[in-house]
Amino acid sequence: MTTRITGGRVFDPTNGVVDQVRDILIEDGRIVAAEEHAKAADAVIDASGCVVLAGGIDLHSHIAGGKVNLGRLLMNDDRAKFPEPFGGVLCGCGGGRAAPTTHATGCRYSEMGYTAAFEPAMVGANARHAHLEMADIPNLDTGGFLVLGNDDFLLRMIAEGEGQQAVNDYVAWMLKATQCCAIKIVNPGGINAFKFNGRTLDFDEAGPHYGLTPRRILNTLQRAVTELGVPHPIHLHGCNLGVPGNVKTTLATIGATEGWPLHLTHIQFHSYGTEGDRKFSSGAVEIAEAVNANPHISIDVGQIMFGQTVTVSGDLMSQYRNHGIADPKKWIGMDIEMDAGCGVVPFNYRDSSFVNALQWAIGLELFLLVEDPWRVYLTTDHPNGGPFTSYPHLIRLLMDKPFRDAQLARIHKAARAHTRLAEISREYTLEEIAIMTRAAPARTLGLKDRGHLGAGARADVVLYREEADREAMFAAPRLVLKDGDIVVRDGAVVALKKGRTFAVHPPSDPLMDKRMERWFDEAVGLKSKHYQIADHEIRGGEGPELVATAPESAR
């Protein structure tokens, strides 16, 4: 089966194609090279009047697993407010906006032109659950980032002075055992400290039981993923999330990377100063300067969007601190299985609140002040800053200065006085949007055949009808193709396809198997073999799609 998409304005930054009218030829689910273009196609799609992009990739969105399910449990009212909007064969599978069901997650992403989303906080003990849920999400490729850095096995290893090689073997063992594709650290050492009644943990403060600083944990794991050749660098949710003054912690973290690449996630929540009479101010300028000056740093923003949502986080230390401002008044916390924790707290971000309004402005400042679109990814940290369904609105805020100014005029007056947003004239271009939502996330995750439209790429292709209202344009693509098949037409799902799951399997010393058997038998009380997820357990026997690693020695 061949399909030709013809006459569209193609934006494919990975391959240096920017706003060129050219054909895209698809054969059996993949894009084929230009020399094949003479071939007659079985189907022709007229893309005139459309912008043609690769499928969107969200590298940080809490879409599956235990904490999302706890979010669903707490957000039954939200679920009822956003019922199933569709009829016929595609229906009966849920709804919800803040914590949508698996089916609704796949459909809503697909309807915006996304074809992949990554669960950025998979707790090892809950990984099997998260994978089973992800297999139930239609039309999206998925992957999980394994949460390390609070796990007792690792902290014990570091505290006992075991060498880097042993740490690397453990990290490799865990990645394969949990079928994840990257390592995330959530509040390094902080979740663990909370289990020992620690309430705060600064970047250079020793934790209560193991006596380790977050800096040491971070550097050890940065070195591990670099030496193992995991494509995505450490994905860090830093210390002191949400604490006024945490801009200092974040700058210290950027300064502590010793040249190893680092991804700072939902950095908006880590860019707060203490200036002004309310002791809460924007640190976006300093953070953006630091990011601009350090090419080995990438970020995603975690933009907040006004309205009801639920925050789901592995960071129980921070969520415990925040649970008093839960809205509605309920929340769930968990200490999890010597691996990590979670805290689920409903939030309602209001533009009439000084703090929320300034958070909104800080996120936009960061987007607009960080210069290199290859190093800043578009996220709301779904659902923590807001539901992913708000992306089209966010894209318009970035691309449309008058629209942004109009929104700015509506927020809390004092917050307006505390942001430089009005002075920033930058408007994102379509090329930059294509980079931050497609090309750049694919590159950092090591996905060689995603995020672009060159020969060999999976035919995940989106046609957006050119419209001045960028929100309307990005909310309802004319067509979305997943693996070459049309799954969305005019913003509505017309077909459901199974996605794939990305994983990395770096090798580890077989001795680590023995060590882990003993650890699980003695400390955890579960068999190591039952913790490990076999390939055949992924997507009903299909197995993971392995992302190549590039170990440092081979570089």
Next chain:
Amino acid sequence: MTTDDVARENGTRDGAERIVTDVVCSFCGLGCDDLEVAVRGRTIRPVKACAEAGRLLARKDAPAPAPRIGGRDATLADAARAAAGHLKASRAAAITGLGADLDGLSRLFDMAMVTGASFDHAASEGLFANLERLSRRGWIAATLAEVRNHCDLLVVLGADPDLSFHRFFERAVPARGADALAAPLFVEGRRRVVVIGDILSEGARRSLAGHDLVEIVVPPAEVALAADGLAALLAGRRVEGVPALDGAVGEGLASLAQALKAAKYSVFVWNAATLGRRDAASVAEAAAQAVDLLNPTTRSAVFPLGGRDNLTGAHQMALWRFGYPLRTAVGGGVARHAPELYASATALKDADLMVHVSAFRPDAPPDFGRGPVIALAHPDTVFVREPDVFIPIGTPGVDQNGHVFRMDAVVCLPLTALRPAELPSVAEAASAILESLRRAA
């Protein structure tokens, strides 16, 4: 695993007895995964298992029974067709039992979507008592390995956990082992266990031999009152004037409140299924309140007991598929969560058809006379009334591979078939019915 795979691993079907170690148990919800059984052909003999697991794992070399339509043997295809016919004619079906692995549950939920049906699990009453607190206010919980390693003071509210979860104490609060990595890694000195309820069984006492044990003996009907009293004491309120909490009980509770404040990581457990709905909800509320009151200065968490026959998996999957817990009706393109209407006992009063599913144990279906009964059930099930359609199904972890959740809702365990499957799985039976429904559409 196919029949051939299992046969190959077993050598021959009639070969020598083979010992299988590290068997995962799906029955009570505790998720023990170190059981041993001896397998020869289709015979399974428990070697290392608690009495309940041993009883439910044991198999004789009996031939697999055939499906039945109205009491007469039939093929699976014919039984599925008959079931589909009944479902097609139904306007208000109720799916009960829900004793199935996750794959089976997924097909049952598909069936509910296609035909329109409400669903509930046979063991959900305790879960819904706990949800009165959990979904309305929330709590702080711990998983099994956290309890094993951090808990220095365990508070048991109500029935002896040993009775329904035989290895709970051994697994959650093991005495210090010889290995340097043995749990508890973070408890200094002896653990303390305080029971507010019945006198413990001998089995429980043996498991707790290495710990300091205090029993505050309270009759079952007064457990909720005592739990509430404990929360009040932690809040700094007095509990005078409550006769049940006078004397030794009151002194015990006051002393426990002090101990809880001094403990580093206390954990509250209760089995909501044994308490009755109103008391169970009160106990869950009191435990969660106690944890709320303790956490500002020290650490504390709940660990609710329950979750037999993959109840927790059914709860989890209902949430991710439909956005609601069990006791939800789906169909006509929408889902409606109304626990008061769709609890099996209530739903069956309005239903015109019952699909009963019980793969883990031969429990008879609820009494139902308002319409056809379709049973996807354990082959040993003794029916009071012959179902209109009976499809005997295999047991996950005995006849088929599968996945189930442990009671702490975090760990999902893989089950592996122990013998060649001669019965269909729940997923296969439900898929056959769905296929017949599609063909008939």
